[in-house]
Amino acid sequence: MKIGVFDSGLGGLVITKAFVEAMPEYDYVYYGDTLHLPYGEKTSGQILSYTIEAIKFLISQNCGLIIIACNTATSIALRYLQQRFIPSFAPDIKVLGVVIPTVEEALSDNASRVGVLATPATVRSHIYQTELHKIKPDLAVFEVAAPKLVPAIESDDFATAKTLAKEYIGQFEHIDSLILGCTHYPLLKTEFRKLLPETTKVVSQDELMGDKLKDYLRRHIEIDIGLSRGGTLQILVSRKDDKYCKVANMLFPFVTIEEAR
Ligand code: DGL
Numbered sequence: 637m638k639i640g641v642f643d644s645g646l647g648g649l650v651i652t653k654a655f656v657e658a659m660p661e662y663d664y665v666y667y668g669d670t671l672h673l674p675y676g677e678k679t680s681g682q683i684l685s686y687t688i689e690a691i692k693f694l695i696s697q698n699c700g701l702i703i704i705a706c707n708t709a710t711s712i713a714l715r716y717l718q719q720r721f722i723p724s725f726a727p728d729i730k731v732l733g734v735v736i737p738t739v740e741e742a743l744s745d746n747a748s749r750v751g752v753l754a755t756p757a758t759v760r761s762h763i764y765q766t767e768l769h770k771i772k773p774d775l776a777v778f779e780v781a782a783p784k785l786v787p788a789i790e791s792d793d794f795a796t797a798k799t800l801a802k803e804y805i806g807q808f809e810h811i812d813s814l815i816l817g818c819t820h821y822p823l824l825k826t827e828f829r830k831l832l833p834e835t836t837k838v839v840s841q842d843e844l845m846g847d848k849l850k851d852y853l854r855r856h857i858e859i860d861i862g863l864s865r866g867g868t869l870q871i872l873v874s875r876k877d878d879k880y881c882k883v884a885n886m887l888f889p890f891v892t893i894e895e896a897r
Contacts, residue, residue, distance in 0.1 A: 637862045638665050638863070639664050639700075639702075639863060640664075640701070640703070641655065641664060641666045642666075642690045642704050642709065643669070643705045643709075643819055644668070644669050644673045644674060644675040644706045644708065645819075646873070646880055647705075647706075647789075648668065648706060649883070649888070650887065651841055651842055652666050652869070652887075654846035656869060657846060658849065659846070660867055661865045662867070663868045665694060665870045666870065667693060667873070667874075669873075670874055671897070672874070674755070675706060675708040675709060675755070675757065676755025676757050677783065678757065680712050683709060687709040690709075691717060691722075692725070693897070697870075700730070700859070701732070702732070703734070704731065705819055707754055707758050707817045708755050708818075710763070711758045711761040711763040712761055714735070730856075735817075736767060737841075739771065740771075742815050743768065745812075745813070747775070748776065748812060749775075749812050750768055750775060750812070750813045752765070752778070752780070753780050753782050753804055754815075755781065755782070755818055756783050758817055759781040764777065764815060765779055780804055782818070784796075785797060785804070789823055797827075798824070798827050801824055802831055811836060812837065814828065814836060814837070814839065815839045816841065819841070821840070822841060822842040825842075869888065869891055870891075871888065871892075872893075872895070873893060876895040
């Protein structure tokens with residue numbers, strides 16, 4: 637069985653790179669639903685149904701452990717998948733998201749005021765606030781939706797993205813930890829760090845997910861034992877175009893991108 641990584645587009649490749657660097661021995665299948673990108677602006681019903689289709693697809697590709705790298709899909713669909721869909725459709729498959737590991741990391745330095753920057757759908761779900769409060773009920777949480785940031789990054793317009801980052805950061809007051817709650821924001825992490833005081837911890841998923849998955853597999857030997865170790869990576873998308881190939885090849889120069897649905 638392989639490790640599947642799912643995202644609404646190619647932003648999740650940044651996290652995939654962290655997995656491959658931390659654990660190059662496994663076989664990975666990445667699936668980006670570029671046909672329906674961006675999820676952040678869609679209704680919860682649409683996000684749920686696209687995510688279910690993507691998970692079914694990764695299961696058909698022989699993935700035994702699937703990580704939803706997309707914050708929006710994790711926010712809207714993970715609970716349903718884990719509690720309802722997977723137990724009846726494929727009980728031996730494990731599906732994980734990015735929110736819990738990110739929350740753990742944000743709270744690791746005893747933060748008392750945490751900011752969350754994410755897509756409108758993720759903010760609407762309040763998943764970060766809910767999970768942060770489960771661990772630390774008196775925590776002050778500030779959630780800001782950044783609808784314009786993904787489109788700016790997607791169109792490779794980093795000048796606009798930097799201006800937007802400054803605007804959005806201005807909406808947080810005295811936070812000691814900032815969660816970058818979207819696959820695309822690690823690409824701007826240096827900018828966020830410049831905009832915030834040095835004492836504010838910027839939690840970037842590409843820096844934590846590699847270790848978190850490694851730790852998970854160490855603790856779940858029953859899953860680890862079923863994973864194949866051929867050191868391969870396949871990148872599949874629901875709609876292929878030159879722009880996506882360019883982005884993917886920046887991160888993985890020797891991997892070809894295939895269209896699959
Ligand atoms: N992958 C999404 C996320 O992490 C960002 C892109 C989108 O809106 O689909 O929330």
